Amino acid sequence: MEPILLRAEHETNSKALTTSLKLGGYSALKKALIMNPEDIREEVKKSGLRGRGGAGFPTGVKWGFVPQDLPKPKYLICNADESEPGTFKDRKLIHTDPHMLIEGIIISSYAINAHTAYIYIRGEFYEEVQILEQAIAEAYKKHYLGKNILKTGYDLDVYVHRGAGAYICGEETALMESIEGKRGQPRLKPPFPAVVGLFGCPTVINNVETLACVPHIIERGADWFASIGRPRNTGPKLFCVSGHVNRPGVYELPLSVTYREIIEKHCGGVRDGKKLKGFIPGGSSAPVLPASAIDIKADFDSVAEAGSMFGSGALIVLDETTDMVWLLENLLTFYTHESCGQCTPCREGGNWALEIVRRIRRGYGRPEDLETLERISQFASRGMTLCPLGDAFCGPITGVLTHFRGEFEQAIAKAKPLPKKKLPALPVRSGRGTFGM
């Protein structure tokens, strides 16, 4: 496939406006601004573009939820929080072609009649903040941003809002709380952000990669976009591959290629000639799949059918040496650290599960542990918490217990009785900000 989102990847000085213009940047903007906003929404709907941040919700449909007759300002937020472990495509996109993102933001804002857009970027991405600020300044200078853009009468301001270290702020309602200057704690839905969002106004939140697709849909048409991939899973996708492969990195491929093609062809296979044990297909909250699933298609529907989640397209490859008990402990450590502390099933359930897995790893597992883990993953997921962080820590539990249960059973079978002396207590983790690292 010809590179689309990464078309500037091998250009020298790819971040500059001059490079972007040379490669056709901002030509879709000129086309879009003389279109009717409604037609842009229709075109994006027709393209079948699904959100690239993890949930895979159809973008055009999301835009359609914004009530256009409400006499309130509307906001567009670009979600550049990129916090799901394994995901690093938005960082790549910002490094490669910040103007493609800005063009996408302008067209999308125009499509929903927003005059202010915020880019919410994770606090650690300091360099990326500088890149975006620089690109935004260039765009203002060229009248792609500001008042009366390209003399069409449309006004838009774009601001970068830097987070400060909180995974949960990638969740859209926590993200809005964070922009409003609060602790990043998710809101109860409904009302949904499209109606009551940022500052109580209608708001659309889209991922970096989603917004970067928009100029191409406008430029080359919905049919062209829909011809890539397969029905319901259309368009180019940035796959970010990490872990035990020879060539980790970001690869732009059509949706619905197989995992075998990604791992063996593009990433040069498993590192050090080892065998594949399994892979996490969609960021670390997606249940792990065994090596036998390597021939499934990498897209939203196929991965869901296989019992996992396509998520952000972040593929973590695990070789035969990977200890699954260790893996689960590592991921649960992440999710309990990142729990915002609001909902009991997530705050307490995560810690409880982590404590059990740590005990199993230390050699003190009990026969009833696996059942307890399963019970925890039942009561903390599927709508039992305000946001999907509950589901996020349950995904890894479900995955390893479905496909690698034997390893846990073995560890428990070999377990020694608990020592008389109490095990050292784990750090108290009752919500963010109350504990050290």
Add this chain to the structure above:
Amino acid sequence: MSIAHTQPLTMTPPEMLRDVHFDGEMEKKISALLRRYPTKQAALLPVLWLCQERWGWLPASVLQAVAKRLELSPAFVEGVTTFYTMYNTQPTGKYLVQVCTTLSCQLCGASGLTAHLKERLGIDSGETTPDGRFTLLGVQCLGACGEGPVVQINNDYYTNVTVEMLDQILDELPE
């Protein structure tokens, strides 16, 4: 060839931060930030960043000044500040060395880096060397998983880090 490209942080001593006021330059920056949002409160995160860049860390006196400027209660500002891991309410060393501890980096050997740093610096995660030069911190995913292991020093990312590279970086960092 030199690989370290990080400048040291400067921590303002607590005795100089007993009574915090925003000078003209800070006030100008704060006003510019306030123009970006319809409410004063929304400028809280960026203003905290501004203060941390200016003074190196965020003691209670700074949080109080921020609260007053943005018309919020000091308790609210403290609550927000401590929710986010990147605001430092305690002074750090000149170099805040953060090693990613999450899956992808660990699969590529990040735990070896942490062990090496602990030994070389003689401190545990969360501690600062007695000379105030380094603070070591194990952190969660830094979002650069394809180039793991990743170490962030102050604002800069170092990727595909090996023990040898780490030694070289630590040796090269300016005073």
